[in-house]
Amino acid sequence: MIVLGVILLLIGLLVGISLLTTVGGVLVVVGAVLWVLGATGRKIGGRKHYY
Numbered sequence: 770m771i772v773l774g775v776i777l778l779l780i781g782l783l784v785g786i787s788l789l790t791t792v793g794g795v796l797v798v799v800g801a802v803l804w805v806l807g808a809t810g811r812k813i814g815g816r817k818h819y820y
Contacts, residue, residue: 770800 774796781789 770796771804774798774800 772798776793777789778793781787781791781793805818
């Protein structure tokens, strides 16, 4: 999710499409939050690992 967010963020910045930039930024933040929660051992959505 983080990789997809970074790709969309870069494409949005290079092409100038603000929607892609916004979606990419949101995906990066959500992916980072899920990664941190998973690394601390918390269950997310009933699963121990989110992948």
